[in-house]
Amino acid sequence: MDIPPAPQTEKPLLTIRLCQPRGFCAGVDRAIQIVVLALKKYGAPVYVRHEIVHNRYVVEGLEAKGAVFVEELDEIPLEHRRQPVVFSAHGVPKSVPADAKARELFYLDATCPLVSKVHKQAMRHQRLGRHVVLIGHAGHPEVIGTMGQLPTGAVSLVETVEDAERYQPVDPDNLGFVTQTTLSVEDTAGVIARLRQRFPNLQAPAADSICYATTNRQDAVKETADGADLYLIVGAPNSSNSRRLVEVAERAGAARALLVQRASEIPWETVDGIRTLGLSAGASAPEIIVDEIIEAFKTRFDVKVELAVTATETEEFPVMRDLRDVELTKADMAFVNG
Template sequence: MKNKELKILLSAPRGFCAGVERAIEIVEKSIQKYGSPVYVRHEIVHNKFVVDDLRNKGAIFVEELEEIEDKTRPVIFSAHGVPKKIPQDAKNYNMTYVDATCPLVSKVHREAENLHKAGYHLILIGHENHPEVIGTMGQLPKGSIDLIQNESEANNYDPKNFEKIAYVTQTTLSVDDTKEIISILKEKFSNIREPAKEDICYATTNRQMAVKNIAKKCDLFFVIGSRNSSNSVRLVEVAKKSGCENSILIHSQSEIPFNLIENSNIIGISSGASAPEILVENFIKELKNKFTVTIEEVEIIKENVVFRVPKKLN
């Protein structure tokens, strides 16, 4: 079996984006500054390996502030962002909090608020119950923002008589997913206002472009990432749509499908924006145990974005 030759096309960029790196650094620096435990509301990023690592360093993960027994300890808000009432609740509890919301998500929050103040009724294109969607909708009063998840919801969308309508999008969607929905909305509402700059984040777009670039050359495509990671799940969809029907998400409970790999000559590998590179390395190591592997990294763009951590942690 070992003699089977396997070519790996390694998609680049892949893995951690600047927002995820910043969020993890915020938790680590908070533990250094305040000692442990520090609390984190919701998984800081959607990756079990990262969450377990931070838990071992002294972070305690909760879903709601009410669960925090010792309210003298600091709490960190996850990279996905939180509804407006959460920081307010933390203040009411006299809690110290650090906001690790990705700056690109914060940009969408500010955009939504400004449009609302300017008298627009908002549409958010995104997935229900995703923490980022809950956070963005939670910036505005109830009834002033509607969620649209797919083309049929866009077709059926019939708002009350709003003079001014605008849309924003979840940052981790695929450009292709939103394109159809946006064109339906533009057809229905010729005066709909769009974001001044694309809401979908640079890292999501870059990772999807990198996957598109190699998927059609692959017999099998693997995306390393968590099942609840929106951008990882989108990468699998992008690989399928781009010509590699056999595209699979590899998460913490996954068995490596060696039987499928055995029948492949070229496999593609990428990883979601919240997946650390060590998971990719471990996956490749497993393959090297069974196959004669050659690796070609295919990079389409260099990323040099860095987001600073809040001043109070320096």
């Protein structure tokens, strides 16, 4: 007598709204490329001051290739001072390259060109006799780097609308503001509006400080958040732009939004019953982790992926001239591109 096969349990249906654009931006891509190219040209070790970008997968991948991450320049052994040291995409205070020169270190600056633009905007305000108001988060590497472009006391940090309410400048009629590139557009709008109410002569930077990639990723999340039972943002806890995406998803209508670094961080015991998942990635999160998360959901659900395209990004930031003669292998390019 034939025994009928056990009935197969059907997987529940799940629609994944996948944002595009997502993941690596041109500044992150350039910074990672600089480290990989330096390793190819000069050999290991290549030192990197602080995380090149805020992502452990990327950092560990570069360590496996021969990169050595340090917090300060004095950690670089004297016998390795001719090996390159790379400054991260977030930018550094002027004191850091000055220190590198004093130590006779060979350095490569991987600061994102959009962050460099904010540095120039801040210096322009000061050159025109204005005290600089920086809207950003205390302790973030980009904020530290921007404040470090000007003398001590030349920049005041304002984080919130409440800070803008309390701020008491020495000369209210000579103020100029810049913003951290990775903040939420809505967050900066409220702070700027309150500062302008209090200080009508407040001068804006020559161009918008919020970077195109931050804006594009936030717009994509806004477009896809309403009606999502769960919204996942791939990114690191210390990634400002990734944390802002979580906030944007919650404000735009997602029932719940979470920041995760890998599929293993997803609280699987709480996802039963969801029917619509939003998915995006911060500007320093590689695509391989997005793929990993989609595959993890496919083992539990009958998945339909809907691609939500809200912008097309064509920006490319070239590396410095000294590295342009180095050729990357297909494997190198795959790593650089996430």
